[in-house]
Amino acid sequence: MIELYVLLVAMLAAAIVAIEVKDLLAAAVAMGIVGFSVAIAFILVQAPDLAIVQIVVEILAVVFFAAVLLRTTHRDSTVSRRITPVMVFPSVVFGFFVVLFGVIVAIALRELPAFGSPAMRVAGEYLAIGMEQTGAANLVASVILDFRAYDTLGEAVVLFTAVVGVLTVVRQLGRKEDKGREE
Amino acid sequence: MRGMSLIVQTVARLVAGMLFLFGCYIVLHGHLTPGGGFAGGVLIAAAYILVSLAFGSVENVEQHRYTFSSVFESMGGLGFVLLGLMGYVAGLDFLNNLWADYGTPLRLVSGGIIPLANVAISMKVGAGLFGIFLALGASRFVMKD
Numbered sequence: 001m002i003e004l005y006v007l008l009v010a011m012l013a014a015a016i017v018a019i020e021v022k023d024l025l026a027a028a029v030a031m032g033i034v035g036f037s038v039a040i041a042f043i044l045v046q047a048p049d050l051a052i053v054q055i056v057v058e059i060l061a062v063v064f065f066a067a068v069l070l071r072t073t074h075r076d077s078t079v080s081r082r083i084t085p086v087m088v089f090p091s092v093v094f095g096f097f098v099v100l101f102g103v104i105v106a107i108a109l110r111e112l113p114a115f116g117s118p119a120m121r122v123a124g125e126y127l128a129i130g131m132e133q134t135g136a137a138n139l140v141a142s143v144i145l146d147f148r149a150y151d152t153l154g155e156a157v158v159l160f161t162a163v164v165g166v167l168t169v170v171r172q173l174g175r176k177e178d179k180g181r182e183e
Numbered sequence: 184m185r186g187m188s189l190i191v192q193t194v195a196r197l198v199a200g201m202l203f204l205f206g207c208y209i210v211l212h213g214h215l216t217p218g219g220g221f222a223g224g225v226l227i228a229a230a231y232i233l234v235s236l237a238f239g240s241v242e243n244v245e246q247h248r249y250t251f252s253s254v255f256e257s258m259g260g261l262g263f264v265l266l267g268l269m270g271y272v273a274g275l276d277f278l279n280n281l282w283a284d285y286g287t288p289l290r291l292v293s294g295g296i297i298p299l300a301n302v303a304i305s306m307k308v309g310a311g312l313f314g315i316f317l318a319l320g321a322s323r324f325v326m327k328d
Contacts, residue, residue: 048217067320136214136294
C-alpha cells in the first residue's frame with residue numbers, strides 16, 4: 001500500500017504545479033501527470049475497467065488542451081496578480097471553512113469500516129447472481145448496463161449536455177458579429 | 184487545420200488503423216473483458232483525432248466531419264433509448280435485459296442487450312468527443328486575438 005501513498009503525494013505535487021506554473025502548456029502536462037497517476041492507482045486497487053477509461057480519457061484530455069493552447073496563447077495572465085485588501089476577507093472565511101471541514105471529516109472517517117471490507121451487502125449479491133442473471137462475464141458491464149442501467153442513461157445525458165454546452169459556447173454559425181457590436 | 188510533419192504523418196498512418204481496431208475490440212468484448220462502450224468509444228475518437236491532427240484538413244472537410252459526428256452521436260443516444268424502450272415492447276420494464284438467457288456465457292454472443300448497449304454508448308461517446316475536438320481545434324471556430 002506504500003506505493004499508493006507515493007502516488008498520492010506525486011498527484012498533490014503535480015496539482016500544485018499545474019496551478020502555480022505560468023506556462024499553460026506546462027500546466028496541461030502537469031494535469032496529465034495527475035490523471036495518469038489516478039490510472040496507476042486504479043490498477044493498484046485492482047480496477048482495470050476504470051484504469052482503461054482513465055488512461056484513454058486522460059490522453060484525449062491532454063490532446064484537447066494542447067490543441068487549444070497551440071492555437072491561442074501559452075501565458076496564464078492570472079498567476080502573478082496582486083493581493084488586494086478586498087480579497088483578504090473571503091480568503092480568511094474560506095480558510096476557516098476548510099479547516100472546519102477537515103476537522104469534521106477527520107471525526108467522521110473514524111466510523112468507516114476498514115479498507116477492503118464493504119459496508120453494504122448489495123455488491124456481494126451482484127457477485128453471486130450477476131453472471132447467471134445477465135449472461136455477461138464482465139461483472140462491471142453487467143452492473144452498469146443491467147442492474148444500474150438508469151445510471152448509464154443519465155451519464156449519456158450528462159455527456160450530451162456537455163457536448164451541447166461546448167458547441168453553444170464556441171460556435172460562430174448563428175452569431176452575427178457586426179450586428180452584435182452595433183447594439 | 185494545418186497538417187504536421189512527415190514523421191508524424193508516417194507514424195499516424197501506421198497507428199491509426201490499429202487504434203480504431205483496438206477500440207472496436209474493446210467495445211465488442213465489453214461484456215467479457217475489462218473495458219466497454221465508454222473506453223472503446225474514446226479510443227475510436229482518438230483514432231479520428233490522430234488522423235485529423237496529423238494530416239490537417241480544409242474547411243469543407245471539417246464541416247463534413249462535423250455533420251458526420253453529430254449524426255452519429257444522435258444515433259448512439261437514440262439507439263440506447265430505443266434499446267430501453269424494447270423492454271416495453273416485450274412486456275417488461277424500461278431497460279430490462281431481453282434474451283439474457285440465450286447464448287452461453289463467456290462467448291461473444293451472450294449477455295442479452297449488454298453488447299448492443301455497449302455499441303450504442305461507444306457511438307455516442309466517440310462521436311461526441313470528436314465533435315468537441317472539431318469545435319475546439321478546427322480553424323472555423325477559433326477566436327482571433
